[in-house]
Amino acid sequence: MSPHAPPLRGSLPPGGADPAWGGPAPDRPVNDTPLIRLRGITKTYGEGNTAFQALKGVDLDIQQGDFVAIMGPSGSGKSTAMNTLGCLDVPTTGEYLFRGVHVESLSRDQRARLRRRYFGFVFQGFHLLARTSAQENVELPLVYRGEPAALRHSAALAALEKVGLKGWEHHTPGELSGGQQQRVAIARAIVTEPQVLLADEPTGNLDTQRSHEIMELLWRLNTEQGITVLMVTHEPDMAEYARRMVRFVDGVVASDVRNPVPHLLRERQPEGDSHVA
Numbered sequence: 001m002s003p004h005a006p007p008l009r010g011s012l013p014p015g016g017a018d019p020a021w022g023g024p025a026p027d028r029p030v031n032d033t034p035l036i037r038l039r040g041i042t043k044t045y046g047e048g049n050t051a052f053q054a055l056k057g058v059d060l061d062i063q064q065g066d067f068v069a070i071m072g073p074s075g076s077g078k079s080t081a082m083n084t085l086g087c088l089d090v091p092t093t094g095e096y097l098f099r100g101v102h103v104e105s106l107s108r109d110q111r112a113r114l115r116r117r118y119f120g121f122v123f124q125g126f127h128l129l130a131r132t133s134a135q136e137n138v139e140l141p142l143v144y145r146g147e148p149a150a151l152r153h154s155a156a157l158a159a160l161e162k163v164g165l166k167g168w169e170h171h172t173p174g175e176l177s178g179g180q181q182q183r184v185a186i187a188r189a190i191v192t193e194p195q196v197l198l199a200d201e202p203t204g205n206l207d208t209q210r211s212h213e214i215m216e217l218l219w220r221l222n223t224e225q226g227i228t229v230l231m232v233t234h235e236p237d238m239a240e241y242a243r244r245m246v247r248f249v250d251g252v253v254a255s256d257v258r259n260p261v262p263h264l265l266r267e268r269q270p271e272g273d274s275h276v277a
């Protein structure tokens with residue numbers, strides 16, 4: 001965070017209650033303990049003859065600092081999986097652990113507080129308030145959290161600077177390009193300093209050049225800020241920015257592979273060098 005912006009969160013307590021969301025404090029990672037762990041996750045919509053099982057026993061571990069591209073055809077379960085990972089929905093059966101906290105056992109209010117505390121969201125649509133400045137759009141999550149005005153202002157300016165929009169804080173969405181609007185949306189998602197950024201088709205409304213610019217921004221947030229990025233995409237060339245690619249088919253994880261040389265690292269390799277030191 002910018003040295004001019006006061007911190008939005010302190011160190012997590014090792015145990016007891018986390019006052020930021022009212023539930024138990026998530027454990028700190030220990031060795032290879034996953035940030036997120038899904039075990040036997042199912043999700044069924046409807047009942048009886050109309051029941052549809054969107055997820056069918058999903059197991060998935062996500063480490064802190066990972067960058068995961070989630071892919072699959074329409075109806076594969078990837079969107080349901082993202083809604084589950086983002087605490088927007090609960091599984092029908094199975095376990096979802098976020099740093100040791102059983103998310104599936106939380107109340108709706110607890111899930112909402114956990115979501116506000118630890119997760120940021122970016123969507124294909126920018127969802128910006130049309131007559132509101134970039135800075136005020138970015139401040140909205142902090143308004144909902146009841147943060148004081150001085151902290152909101154400084155944190156929003158710091159977030160806009162992180163996404164390359166220093167000096168654009170007073171512009172409304174109509175005065176910005178599509179790529180700039182998505183940058184404002186990303187700044188809004190990271191202004192609360194989330195541990196996890198969930199991006200659902202973040203380049204879906206952008207041309208090729210702007211799409212690569214947004215992916216480079218997500219890459220920097222992952223590598224420089226340590227934010228765990230989970231991204232749904234239909235575009236293989238955008239998925240190449242990720243460190244890991246998970247593909248869903250018919251409600252299950254069909255493949256889960258590491259990307260040995262993500263896109264930006266590949267571009268920076270000397271010609272003829274086939275590995276990353």
